[in-house]
Amino acid sequence: MNQAEKEESLREYAILKNEGKPFFPYAVAKDSVMAVIVMIVIMVLALLFGAELGPKVNPDSTTYVPRPDWYFYFLFYLLRIFKWPESVVIGTVGIPTVLLLLLFAMPFIDVRAERRPLRRPVALVASILVVLSMGILTYKGATAKEALASELLGDVTSWAQKQGFSNNPQAKAGARLFASLGCTNCHTYLGIGQHNLGAPDLSAEGAKNKGVAFEIAHLKCPSCVNAGSPMPSFAAQGQKNLSELAAFLVASKGPHS
Numbered sequence: 001m002n003q004a005e006k007e008e009s010l011r012e013y014a015i016l017k018n019e020g021k022p023f024f025p026y027a028v029a030k031d032s033v034m035a036v037i038v039m040i041v042i043m044v045l046a047l048l049f050g051a052e053l054g055p056k057v058n059p060d061s062t063t064y065v066p067r068p069d070w071y072f073y074f075l076f077y078l079l080r081i082f083k084w085p086e087s088v089v090i091g092t093v094g095i096p097t098v099l100l101l102l103l104f105a106m107p108f109i110d111v112r113a114e115r116r117p118l119r120r121p122v123a124l125v126a127s128i129l130v131v132l133s134m135g136i137l138t139y140k141g142a143t144a145k146e147a148l149a150s151e152l153l154g155d156v157t158s159w160a161q162k163q164g165f166s167n168n169p170q171a172k173a174g175a176r177l178f179a180s181l182g183c184t185n186c187h188t189y190l191g192i193g194q195h196n197l198g199a200p201d202l203s204a205e206g207a208k209n210k211g212v213a214f215e216i217a218h219l220k221c222p223s224c225v226n227a228g229s230p231m232p233s234f235a236a237q238g239q240k241n242l243s244e245l246a247a248f249l250v251a252s253k254g255p256h257s
Contacts, residue, residue: 174248
């Protein structure tokens, strides 16, 4: 900034300082009035058109894929980038905290009196980067596809062929249950699904030689077998389904070459 621009900036600042109004009560009053107007508009719209209600919750559903509200889509997508447990803290705590601290620090970093955006490159670039990154992550989170049970059921035949249990009807029935119960929301199997809460890849679970009895006991009460396990109990599936799931897991010894 040359001397003329500096003098002009100081002159504008002096005018604003002399002729401006204090934050309290003027700005506070304006913000309060605007907040009240927004709330009234929301209430009127709700009374006129009603609140949007989704379908009633079905507690027996095994195919529901939970998703966050739209304003958490950016964090939802970060969790797909940073995997549990190695780097999930970076995505959920590290990056949002660093960005929030930078936002708080910005007024102390860029302390010039200049008000025109084009003459405040630090604030302008930071704002643009924040808006772009949040927008892109929100879009990616909104369009991220989940493995639906209907799609996974079509993969059961392929799983049976790759794992070599095509002639094992009980294991195939267990594979269909595995696909329909939403197990791939936490586990991966032959490259399908995702790692959540440290859930392991089950593609070669049978190669660990744990046996059917162990798998059934684990499905009934995961935390009883593995202390602290966040996996929910599948005891409500009944002995027949548990036996089929166990047969599927035992038969999954890794894809045949």
